[in-house]
Amino acid sequence: MEACKQQQALIPSYLDGELSEAQAAPLRKHLLACQDCRNQAQGEKSLKVWFQAEGPVVVPDGFAARIARRAFDGDTGEPAAPMPVREETPILRFVLAATSVAAAVLLILAVTLRSSDLPSSDRLRADSDSPQQLEEVLRELDRVNAVAESEARRK
Amino acid sequence: MGTPMMEPAQAEDSQLVQETLAGNRMSFQLLVERYESRLFSLARHYTRNPVDAEDIVQEAFLKAFRRLDSFDGRSSFYTWIYRIAVNTVLDVMKRRGRSPVQSAPDPELVGEARPVSCPAPDAELHTQEVSEITHRVLGELPEIFRTALVLREFEELSYQAIADQLGISIGTVESRLFRARAKFKQKLLSLYPEFGGA
Numbered sequence: 001m002e003a004c005k006q007q008q009a010l011i012p013s014y015l016d017g018e019l020s021e022a023q024a025a026p027l028r029k030h031l032l033a034c035q036d037c038r039n040q041a042q043g044e045k046s047l048k049v050w051f052q053a054e055g056p057v058v059v060p061d062g063f064a065a066r067i068a069r070r071a072f073d074g075d076t077g078e079p080a081a082p083m084p085v086r087e088e089t090p091i092l093r094f095v096l097a098a099t100s101v102a103a104a105v106l107l108i109l110a111v112t113l114r115s116s117d118l119p120s121s122d123r124l125r126a127d128s129d130s131p132q133q134l135e136e137v138l139r140e141l142d143r144v145n146a147v148a149e150s151e152a153r154r155k
Numbered sequence: 156m157g158t159p160m161m162e163p164a165q166a167e168d169s170q171l172v173q174e175t176l177a178g179n180r181m182s183f184q185l186l187v188e189r190y191e192s193r194l195f196s197l198a199r200h201y202t203r204n205p206v207d208a209e210d211i212v213q214e215a216f217l218k219a220f221r222r223l224d225s226f227d228g229r230s231s232f233y234t235w236i237y238r239i240a241v242n243t244v245l246d247v248m249k250r251r252g253r254s255p256v257q258s259a260p261d262p263e264l265v266g267e268a269r270p271v272s273c274p275a276p277d278a279e280l281h282t283q284e285v286s287e288i289t290h291r292v293l294g295e296l297p298e299i300f301r302t303a304l305v306l307r308e309f310e311e312l313s314y315q316a317i318a319d320q321l322g323i324s325i326g327t328v329e330s331r332l333f334r335a336r337a338k339f340k341q342k343l344l345s346l347y348p349e350f351g352g353a
Contacts, residue, residue, distance in 0.1 A: 012333060016307065018314050046275035047336055050289045050343070051308035052282060057195045060209060064191055067216045068184035077217025 011041050168232035194240045200305040201244050215240040241320050292343045300335035
């Protein structure tokens with residue numbers, strides 16, 4: 001029905017309280033008489049229940065004082081601009097590659113030199129000389145010296 | 156010629172703005188205290204994360220402070236700061252990849268919205284559950300429709316106030332709301348078919 005179509009278009013504004021009394025009065029009269037339009041109005045009202053008020057708003061403690069301080073300290077509140085992306089030129093690529101190769105060569109060289117400096121004898125290892133072993137070596141040296149001296153004297 | 160009459164609260168706001176511009180930090184703090192709840196209320200309809208909501212409100216107030224000298228008192232301070240907050244929310248949503256509120260096709264140009272009947276939430280559902288469902292559905296809507304519903308249904312702004320905030324005509328507000336409600340019902344029933352009833 002044309003009358004229903006016209007009145008139904010007004011239902012949302014009516015429920016939002018946006019109609020003047022001159023517009024609302026005929027709609028109210030129509031709703032009393034028309035079951036279909038009343039059903040539609042009921043459906044629109046049901047939708048509003050999904051938007052019911054939530055709990056009280058929680059504002060963090062000291063928020064206003066913090067904002068005022070930041071504002072007067074010159075904080076603009078603008079999100080940080082993203083870092084500019086530096087374009088990688090062929091020269092920059094070459095320098096980066098050369099630096100990586102040089103670093104690798106230096107590392108290999110350092111490891112090689114370090115290992116060649118280490119003592120190679122299996123009897124003279126710095127980390128295996130306990131005080132007791134050292135005394136034995138000294139005693140052996142004394143004994144060898146004493147033998148050598150006595151032989152020298154005999155000659 | 157006299158100066159236009161102002162509501163007492165509006166006159167106090169104008170006084171606080173002048174004092175802030177003169178360098179009084181406490182006056183700005185008082186302005187923030189007056190409107191922080193309303194801005195937090197707006198922000199929580201766009202993000203359920205309290206830290207994100209705080210970031211949005213903070214950004215809005217700092218933006219307002221920077222532009223304070225452009226506040227000419229023609230509208231109330233609340234209308235002015237609220238508009239900044241709405242724009243800040245929409246900027247943040249845009250930065251997060253949401254479609255901007257003005258870029259979606261005008262509701263009047265995209266065909267007639269299909270009427271869908273929508274039941275009220277079950278009586279057993281708690282307020283918190285209803286709120287979670289509503290915000291999930293809202294989050295699925297194009298920004299243009301979410302903002303219309305948030306401003307009307309949660310913030311209870313009049314059509315004229317919504318038109319002022321978004322810079323659109325009252326006719327556009329009406330048709331946008333009509334379409335937003337239809338979209339909300341469709342999305343609600345597609346995400347939660349159990350509410351479809353018999």
